[in-house]
Amino acid sequence: MSELSSVAWDFDSPIYPKTASSPSVHNHFSPDLQAERDHCAYGTGSFLQDGYTNLTIDVHLNWLFLPWHRMFVYFHEKILQKLLGDPEFSLHFWNFDNSVTATPRHGSRGCYFKAGHFVPPMYNDPSKATFEANRSIRAFDPNRAVDYVDYVYNWNPLMVPPAWPNNTVEEQTRMKREVMHRSMITLANTTNFIGKTYRVGDAQILIPAVGAGTIELVPHNTLHAWIGGWMLQPITAPIDPLLYPFHANMERLWSVWRKLGYGNDDPTDPDWLDATFLFWDENAVMRRVKVRDFLDLNALRYRYEKVNDASWIFFDNSTSPSAP
Numbered sequence: 649m650s651e652l653s654s655v656a657w658d659f660d661s662p663i664y665p666k667t668a669s670s671p672s673v674h675n676h677f678s679p680d681l682q683a684e685r686d687h688c689a690y691g692t693g694s695f696l697q698d699g700y701t702n703l704t705i706d707v708h709l710n711w712l713f714l715p716w717h718r719m720f721v722y723f724h725e726k727i728l729q730k731l732l733g734d735p736e737f738s739l740h741f742w743n744f745d746n747s748v749t750a751t752p753r754h755g756s757r758g759c760y761f762k763a764g765h766f767v768p769p770m771y772n773d774p775s776k777a778t779f780e781a782n783r784s785i786r787a788f789d790p791n792r793a794v795d796y797v798d799y800v801y802n803w804n805p806l807m808v809p810p811a812w813p814n815n816t817v818e819e820q821t822r823m824k825r826e827v828m829h830r831s832m833i834t835l836a837n838t839t840n841f842i843g844k845t846y847r848v849g850d851a852q853i854l855i856p857a858v859g860a861g862t863i864e865l866v867p868h869n870t871l872h873a874w875i876g877g878w879m880l881q882p883i884t885a886p887i888d889p890l891l892y893p894f895h896a897n898m899e900r901l902w903s904v905w906r907k908l909g910y911g912n913d914d915p916t917d918p919d920w921l922d923a924t925f926l927f928w929d930e931n932a933v934m935r936r937v938k939v940r941d942f943l944d945l946n947a948l949r950y951r952y953e954k955v956n957d958a959s960w961i962f963f964d965n966s967t968s969p970s971a972p
C-alpha cells in the first residue's frame with residue numbers, strides 16, 4: 649500500500665474507475681454495497697451468537713476490531729483488483745497521523761499545513777467517484793485540519809486531553825501528536841491496544857471506553873465523528889469511499905505498533921486466534937477465515953510504503969512552541 653497524504657497524492661490516479669458510477673445517483677459501486685452488507689452483518693450487533701437467543705455479536709469495541717477490519721479491507725482490495733483486471737492494484741492509506749509540515753500550504757489562511765491532516769484531495773473532489781457529499785462540512789473546509797481531539801476523547805478517563813490553551817497551529821499539532829503517542833505507545837500494552845476480550849457467551853460491549861482498543865477509541869472513533877455523514881454509523885460507513893484508505897491506515901498503524909518494541913505482540917489466546925468470519929472473495933465465493941490467518945503481513949503480501957511516524961513516536965511532552 650502506498651501513502652495517501654495530501655501532499656504525495658497523484659491527482660490523476662482514480663482508485664475507482666470513473667465510468668463505474670453516476671455522481672447524481674450514487675458515487676460508489678458494488679464492492680462498497682457488498683462491503684456495507686458485510687460490515688452491517690458483523691458490525692451492528694444485528695446477529696445473534698450461535699446458541700443464544702439474547703446475545704448479539706459485534707466486531708467493534710472489542711479485540712475483534714483490528715483483525716476483522718483487516719479482513720474487510722483485504723477482501724475489498726481483492727475485489728477491486730479483480731474488477732480492475734489489475735492484480736497489482738493496491739489501496740492507498742490515508743495517514744491522517746502524519747503531522748509533518750507539508751508544502752505547499754493548505755487553505756486560504758495558509759495555516760494548517762500538516763501533511764496528513766486533510767481529507768486527501770481525491771476524496772474531496774466532486775468530479776471523482778471517490779467523492780462523497782454526505783460528510784460533515786469540516787471535511788470540506790481546507791482551513792480545518794482533521795481533528796481527532798474532540799469531546800469523544802473524554803470517553804476514556806485515561807485519555808483526558810492535554811491542555812493547550814492558545815490553540816495555535818503548533819499547539820493543535822502537538823496535541824494530535826500526543827494523542828497518537830498515547831494511543832500507540834503510552835497506553836498501548838497488548839490488552840489496551842488490541843481491545844477487550846470478547847468471547848462466545850459475552851454480552852456485546854456497548855460503551856466505547858469499556859471495550860475499544862486505544863486506536864479504535866482515538867483516533868478511529870473520533871475521526872469517524874469528525875468526517876461525519878455516512879461515516880457516523882457502522883451501518884452506513886462503507887458507503888463513503890473514504891472508509892477504505894482510512895481503515896487501511898488503521899491496519900498500517902497496527903503493523904507499526906507491532907514493530908515499536910515495548911513487548912508489543914498480538915494476543916495468543918485461542919479464542920482470538922481462532923475467531924472465524926465469513927467474507928465474499930473476489931470470485932464471489934464465500935470464504936471462512938480466521939484471525940490467525942491475518943496476522944502475518946508477508947503471507948498477505950502486504951507491504952506499506954515507508955512514511956513518517958517519527959513525529960508522534962518521539963513525542964517528548966515538551967511544550968516548546970518552536971518544536972517541529
Ligand SMILES: [Cu+2]
Pocket residue numbers: 687691708717882
Ligand atoms: Cu467497522
